[in-house]
Amino acid sequence: MAAPDSQRTDDWWRDAVIYQVYPRSFADGDGDGTGDLAGVRARLPHLAELGVDAVWFTPWYVSPLVDGGYDVADYRTIDPAFGTLGEAEKLIAEARELGIRTIVDIVPNHVSDQHAWFRAALEAGPGSPERERFHFRPGRGEHGELPPNDWPSQFSGRTWTRVPDGEWYLHLFTPEQPDLNWAHPEVRREHEDVLRFWFERGVAGVRIDSAALLAKDPALADFVEGVDPHPYIDQDELHDIYRSWRRVADEFGGVFVGEVWLPDAERFARYLRPDELHTAFNFNFLSCPWQADRLRRTIDDTLAEHAPVGAPATWVLCNHDVTRTVTRYGREDTGFDFAKKAFGTPTDLALGTRRARAAALLTLALPGSVYLYQGEELGLPEADIPRERIQDPMHFRSGGVDPGRDGCRVPLPWAADAPYCGFGSETEPWLPQPEGWAAYAADRQSADPASMLSLYREALRLRRSTEGFGDGPLDWLPAPEGVLAFRRAGGTVCVVNLSAAPVDLPAHRAVLLVSGALDGSGRLPADTAVWLRA
Ligand code: GLC
DSSP: OOOOGGGOOTTGGGSOEEEEEOHHHHOOSSSSSSOOHHHHHHTHHHHHHHTOSEEEEOOOEEOOOTTTTOSOSEEEEEOTTTOOHHHHHHHHHHHHHTTOEEEEEEOOSBOOTTSHHHHHHHHHOTTOGGGGGBOEEOOBSTTSOBOSOOOOOSSSSOSEEEOTTSOEEEOSSOTTSOBBOTTSHHHHHHHHHHHHHHHHTTOOEEEETTTTSSOOOTTOOOOOTTOSSOSSSSOTTHHHHHHHHHHHHHHHTOEEEEOOOOSOHHHHHHTTSTTSOSEEOOHHHHHOOSOHHHHHHHHHHHHHHHGGGTOOOEEESOOTTSOOHHHHHTSSSOSOOGGGOOTTOOOOHHHHHHHHHHHHHHHHHSSSEEEEETTGGGTOOOOOOOGGGOOOHHHHHTTTOSOOSGGGOOOOOOOTTSGGGGTOOSSOOSSOOOTTGGGGOHHHHHTOTTSHHHHHHHHHHHHHHSTTOSSSOEEEOOOOTTEEEEEETTSEEEEEEOSSSOBOOOSOSEEEEESSOOOTTSOBOTTEEEEEEO
16 A cells, blocks of 8 residues: 555555666766766656656666676676766665665676676686686587577577687577576675675665576576476576575665566466565566456456565566557557567557556556656657667567667657757767657656646656555456456546447546546546546
């Protein structure tokens, strides 16, 4: 249950609204075309006014940026393109003064090939202790010319790369992201130290990248479709790793959110047992099409799988890896699936935006915490990045078939009339802003009560000040086909109309907020949501 500010306790994360900052694209403080910490510090008032409880920063560490910073060369240093450690400390403190906690992103599955450990491993050669921190193996075939196994990559292509001395090393993502060997005690010790390092700097939580991939089948046996356990997803050893991480977090009152993509609800919930991770992202909700029955089933399954372990659910519509919500909801297929991404998929942005507004009210009314990806509060669409400007390795590794993830990473528009929409750059930003971006600028939306930004601000304000939002029970109410209606403990009712025709509202005392407008007879139009006081 959302408590008034004065009573918010250590359990803040059970009903928090957490804003995801992709630092490269949030705001540019020094004008060089890349977002940075100075930019974030200058824009903290935007986040405070929006009313979020915490900010999750995608990796800001030293990185060659082969995978947008998820290729970390040093977990304790800020990339000079973003700023300095001193600035990060100031940012954490300034945000906290505004009531905003900080969550950092830790990438434990792999490091950059520029990380000191990997460079030492290359230099030290086969059989060395330095190589044991990674997965180096001789190849198969007569001359070791074949990779040690056939594991499929998380990004298309091979998971093994051969080095000049003939050995191969494992990388579930790009060759520039060698996987660490989590059976090695130094790997475990080092990460626990890194967690301490950031908790000591005042961060309140840690997002764990690719959290279900760290442990590997020790035999590195070939992948056999349909045979459990998968050789590198959801291995049982992971739970022991997260139990010791939890002991570190508990020293500081820190919390975890795991990036756990697992279709099996029972296996997923195991990560959320009371001595493991506090929360994990709910990707089933993010992937779910805009259909009442499918959404209801996903919501019910989510709540049912979290209940036995006592963990709050998380709700997320978008992040830096997936298609922007207004674009996805305006397509014929409104679900999200990495495998289905293609260039030129048509979308109806007006329809998608109507649905995204309704989805915002749905999401913010559900029990648990909510993640809000930067630019969603502006209703930004997925941008078509010209092929020659694409930077995402997912695009290149697919042989140019997958458009990649840059379309949701475009530098934010802050001021309609400023160069580069007020992103702050004096030269062209690292990714081009599409035609018409100024129409989405925060300053323009701020002044418009009908804008997406105004809707989010008002919804967050109400969610915070109204009893019964956040963690707690949800009761479904009878509703016509294609309509979701539920009541929260404080008596607030949320109705979402996913059918094609307007519907009558249930009896109520007041309308708190509508994602669109009620029709002349007070009915709720298609693709619209409302919060009512019952
Ligand atoms: C996670 C990140 C993604 C990154 C990948 C490899 O899925 O969200 O952006 O490419 O891990 O680190």
